[in-house]
Amino acid sequence: MDLEQPKARTPYSLNSKKVADATKAWLHKRGVKMEEIAELVFFLQQKYYPNLTMEECIHNVEQVLTKREVQNAVLTGIQLDILAEQGALIPELQDMISNDEGLYGVDEILAFSIVNVYGSIGFTNYGYVDKLKPGVLERLNDKSLGPVHTFLDDIVGAIAASASSRIAHRKQAERERDNGEEFIEEDHK
Numbered sequence: 001m002d003l004e005q006p007k008a009r010t011p012y013s014l015n016s017k018k019v020a021d022a023t024k025a026w027l028h029k030r031g032v033k034m035e036e037i038a039e040l041v042f043f044l045q046q047k048y049y050p051n052l053t054m055e056e057c058i059h060n061v062e063q064v065l066t067k068r069e070v071q072n073a074v075l076t077g078i079q080l081d082i083l084a085e086q087g088a089l090i091p092e093l094q095d096m097i098s099n100d101e102g103l104y105g106v107d108e109i110l111a112f113s114i115v116n117v118y119g120s121i122g123f124t125n126y127g128y129v130d131k132l133k134p135g136v137l138e139r140l141n142d143k144s145l146g147p148v149h150t151f152l153d154d155i156v157g158a159i160a161a162s163a164s165s166r167i168a169h170r171k172q173a174e175r176e177r178d179n180g181e182e183f184i185e186e187d188h189k
Contacts, residue, residue: 016068023071026078030152036136037061040160043134044125045167052167060163064118070159073113077151084148100143100150107151111158118165125161130154 024034038057046052064070083089084097096104108130115122133141133153140153176182 019068019071019075020066023065023074026075027156030078030081030147030149032136032140032152032156034058034061037156037160037163039135040129040137040157041163041167044129044160044164049167049171056167057163060166061159064114064159064162064166067117069117070114070162073110073158074155077107077110077155081148081151084150097150098148100141100148104150107154110151111154114155114158115161115165118162119169121168122158122162122165125164126158129157129160 027034035054035058038054038061041057041061042052042054045057065074080089080097084094087094087098089097095101097107100107111126111130112123115126129137137153137157139145140149140156
């Protein structure tokens, strides 16, 4: 009797570039442009930084998207939205996600995992845009258009809020440096 041993699985190895590229690609596939997220950042920060440019906003959105925690949240949320569109979730969850049930807060919890990387300014900015739903958030939150964006609208708002927080932290460091003060550049932000 010849019993073959099962072949060992190849150990998993994260490919960070592949995940980063997939994150941007899936945002695009779901109809979200970097410029639209940057417009939210501009909306949030222009009052505080009148010389802020769209290029700076886009750069900060792109930097937020380099964070692994952000990529994980984006891909997870988009996958759940897609599964809801396909009717592939367990019935009770299916109904809540498909209808963006107001008492279902896991979409916001996932968004918090993004803004948590960028501190309390990220949280307050997120709450503000989540309530107002300006720009791309209004479109993503429109249930009459067909696609399920229960997670995506919160994720996009969180990315914009995080980029806004990133700008605020960097502008403070610039101000201190320009005034000849000692400053600490926060690497993780």
